[in-house]
Amino acid sequence: MSPGDSVAIEDAQITSGTPPPEGAAASIIEGRSPWRLAYERLRRDRASLIALGVVALIILVAIFAPVIAALTGHGVYEQFRSTGLTPDGLPVGPNGQFLLGTDDQGRDVLVRIAYGARISLIVGVVATLLEVVIGTVLGLAAGYFGKVVDTVIARIIDIVLSIPFLLFAISLVSISKPSLTIVIVVIGVFGWAAVARVVRGQVLSLREKEYIEAARALGAGPWRIMFIDILPNIVAPIIVYTTLLIPVTIVIEASLSFLGVGVPPPTADWGTMIAGAQQIYQQAWWYLLFPSAALLITTVAFNIFGDGLRDALDPRAEQLYK
Amino acid sequence: MVRFLIRRVALGVFVMFVVTIVVFLIFFVGPGRADVARTLAGRQATPATVALVSHRLLLDRPLTVQYWHFLDGLLHGNLGYSYYHGQPVTTILKQAFPVTLSLALGAAAIWLVVGVLSGVLSAVRSRSIWDRIVTVLALFFYSMPSFVLGLLLLYIFYYQFALHGIHIFPGAGYTYLTADPLKWFEGLVLPWITLALVSAAAYTRLTRGSMLDVMNEDYVRTARSKGLSENRVIYRHALRSALTPVISQFGIDLGVLAGGAVITETVFGMPGLGFTAVHAIQSQDLPVIIGVVIVASAAVVVANILVDTFYAVLDPRVRLH
Numbered sequence: 001m002s003p004g005d006s007v008a009i010e011d012a013q014i015t016s017g018t019p020p021p022e023g024a025a026a027s028i029i030e031g032r033s034p035w036r037l038a039y040e041r042l043r044r045d046r047a048s049l050i051a052l053g054v055v056a057l058i059i060l061v062a063i064f065a066p067v068i069a070a071l072t073g074h075g076v077y078e079q080f081r082s083t084g085l086t087p088d089g090l091p092v093g094p095n096g097q098f099l100l101g102t103d104d105q106g107r108d109v110l111v112r113i114a115y116g117a118r119i120s121l122i123v124g125v126v127a128t129l130l131e132v133v134i135g136t137v138l139g140l141a142a143g144y145f146g147k148v149v150d151t152v153i154a155r156i157i158d159i160v161l162s163i164p165f166l167l168f169a170i171s172l173v174s175i176s177k178p179s180l181t182i183v184i185v186v187i188g189v190f191g192w193a194a195v196a197r198v199v200r201g202q203v204l205s206l207r208e209k210e211y212i213e214a215a216r217a218l219g220a221g222p223w224r225i226m227f228i229d230i231l232p233n234i235v236a237p238i239i240v241y242t243t244l245l246i247p248v249t250i251v252i253e254a255s256l257s258f259l260g261v262g263v264p265p266p267t268a269d270w271g272t273m274i275a276g277a278q279q280i281y282q283q284a285w286w287y288l289l290f291p292s293a294a295l296l297i298t299t300v301a302f303n304i305f306g307d308g309l310r311d312a313l314d315p316r317a318e319q320l321y322k
Numbered sequence: 323m324v325r326f327l328i329r330r331v332a333l334g335v336f337v338m339f340v341v342t343i344v345v346f347l348i349f350f351v352g353p354g355r356a357d358v359a360r361t362l363a364g365r366q367a368t369p370a371t372v373a374l375v376s377h378r379l380l381l382d383r384p385l386t387v388q389y390w391h392f393l394d395g396l397l398h399g400n401l402g403y404s405y406y407h408g409q410p411v412t413t414i415l416k417q418a419f420p421v422t423l424s425l426a427l428g429a430a431a432i433w434l435v436v437g438v439l440s441g442v443l444s445a446v447r448s449r450s451i452w453d454r455i456v457t458v459l460a461l462f463f464y465s466m467p468s469f470v471l472g473l474l475l476l477y478i479f480y481y482q483f484a485l486h487g488i489h490i491f492p493g494a495g496y497t498y499l500t501a502d503p504l505k506w507f508e509g510l511v512l513p514w515i516t517l518a519l520v521s522a523a524a525y526t527r528l529t530r531g532s533m534l535d536v537m538n539e540d541y542v543r544t545a546r547s548k549g550l551s552e553n554r555v556i557y558r559h560a561l562r563s564a565l566t567p568v569i570s571q572f573g574i575d576l577g578v579l580a581g582g583a584v585i586t587e588t589v590f591g592m593p594g595l596g597f598t599a600v601h602a603i604q605s606q607d608l609p610v611i612i613g614v615v616i617v618a619s620a621a622v623v624v625a626n627i628l629v630d631t632f633y634a635v636l637d638p639r640v641r642l643h
Contacts, residue, residue: 159337162626163344164581164618167599171348171611174603251467255585258469259600278473278589282481292470299465307461 038236041312048308054301062117069115072099074108076115076268081106091284101286104276109287113294115268120298123184123263124250130188131249132242135195140226142196143203153196160193166255173261180263187252191245198241202234236313243306247299254295270295326634334623341619342396346389349608396616402609404602411613414598419617421496422594424506425513425586426579432518433525434572438565440522441529445537446556456526464523472516472589479512494591513590517583521575528571532564566636570629577625581618 042048061068069076084106086092091102100110142153169186176182206212207230215229256262257271265272270291277288376382380391395402401411444456463471480493491512497505536542537560545559546552584596591597595614602610 155333155336158333159340162337162619162622163341164578164615164622166584167581167596167615167618168348170584170600170603171345171615174606175348247465254467255469259584259588260604274469274473281473281477285477288473288477292474295467296465296470299467300462303461303465 034236038312042308045308045312048305048312051301051304051308054297055305058117058298058301059121061114062121065111065114065118069108069111072108072111074098074111076111077107077266079106080108084108091280091287093284094286100290101284103273103287104280104284109273109290112268112273113270113291116270116273116291117294117298119180119263119267119269120250120253120295123180123187123253124246124302127184127187127191127253128242128245128249130184131191131245132195132238134188134192136199136231136238138192139196139199140203140230143200144207144222144226144230146207150200154200157193157196157200160190161197163190165190166252169252169256170259170261173256178261178264180267183253183256183262186256187249191249191252195238195241195245198237199234202237203230206230206233240306240310240313243302243309247302247306250295250299250302323634327631330627330630334627337623338616338620342393342616343389345612345615346385346392349612392612401613401616404610405607406605411609414610415595415613415617418593418595418598418614420498421592422580422583422587422596424499424510425517425583425592425594426576428510428514429517429521429583430572430576430579432514433522436518437522437525438529438561438568441526441568442533442556442561444526445530445533448534457530460523460526460530462523463519464527466520466523468516468520468583468585469589471520472513472586475512475516476589496590496592496594509592513583513586513592516589517579517586525568525571528568529564532567533560536560536564566633570633573625573629573632574622577622578618580621580625581614 065076074080080098080102083097084092084102091104091106092098094101098108098110100108100113103109103112138153138157142150142157169190172186173182212225212229215225220229253262254269254271254274257269258275260275262271263269273291274288274295277284277291281288373382380388383391392402399412401415403410404414407414440456440460444453444460447453476493479491483490484493490508492505492509495509497509499506539560542555542560545555550559581595583594584600586592587594587597588600595617599611599614599618601607602614
């Protein structure tokens, strides 16, 4: 974070210090929705904007991975046994032909990192969305219906949270044939409980509000109340949670691949690359360093952006974390 | 209080029961079990030998029989025998547990001290240069996958040191404390740092947030206006209540770790519970996998009960829920 950042924070402080005018006052001056206010706050947070830029760059790299492959002239699975390996069969370091060096099979590390970004982003986003959808629906149902439904769902949440996630994930992936789909499903199946707990807590406090009672009095059914009346009011924390869950999911995917139960080779994947580098990092530092850096830059960028988003959407939390 | 404890323990037992069923279903309905008999019998085995092997391991019996056999053994403290080594699973777990325990306790001590102190510093000197440095470092290590940090540490402190003739930290493996305390310590330094730094970051963030909350409370202002020294206000009054969420998180994290630090153990080649599990999974050694998963889940369940009890003792309102 840069020195200029402090200015951004203090500005945001002032904005949040004066509560947004509501009702009559607001209509006279200018109606600014909470989303608009959040956007204004986010726009002044330089660290978050840079992080967002980095995330955008990673997405572009993932999308244009084939272009990078074409520019270098190296296919993602292509093994360069004569130019990409030393006579002893070891990887070659960064040079004019292989900008980031080669891996243990003489493949271009740069091209494989670019393709690896695809797996990380796909799993990071899709598995997180799966967690959030399952967690939100179950959390809404538990919080809204209460009684038996709540007891059952709350117990399931307890159980899922008591399960040593990584051990179960490795076990599950290992008995089925490893694939991208399995990795996504396993992360989704074990990861929703934390989301459900957060959503349930939010719903429990909203359920007793007068406007919900009013909706019920008007004859709205439970589904309508849950998804039309309650859900929009908890969208902000859900969005923040989703953003902060993406880097966690990316690390889990990389960990599974690192342990050899993730997306199967020869698919290019950062975790698999780092696992391969573990065997020969003493001879090929670039093979360890560059995929590690790609992974770390991605998680740092998502975390900074997620923090910024939280501060923007929830001004009260601002003093706590920035 | 007694009623609360009974209810909480009963829930824990129920959770464990569900865990055993889930584990059992995963592995015995999965494709693994046909392969196991074939692998064990060897490449040239006749179908009859394969059948004999699977009969001995009860693999040809109905699932309910197998599950009952397993549960019966479990209740008698018998987790079965490793398919491959023929050793009792309990023996294997007993060998692996001290490794995991050494790793977990040392790392936990470091991360708790580092995390809480940096969090307090950051909250008390809010918006100072220290706060900024701590916040940036916390975010950095919070985003750091443990295998990346572990391998980078190995590259610098094992490989680069060795190149310059310094041999302090081993590249892999584990020395038992009873065998050689110094080697035990040297072998654990890098794994401790890896695990501690990654976890400390979350505690820094947690402590900072919770301290900032508490420092705004009226009773802190009262303590200050009584003329107490700032240190006393911070450490005696504010930190004490700010630590509650930290301690509850600590209990759960320690519980998870007791079941094996899968990644750290794998990176540093330490034969702890997590490492044992990864190897057992690769060789489809079902009884060992199940054993580790059961022990790991039990550790989490016990940790949860302890944390809840701790809360209930501190705050009587909790018992009502």
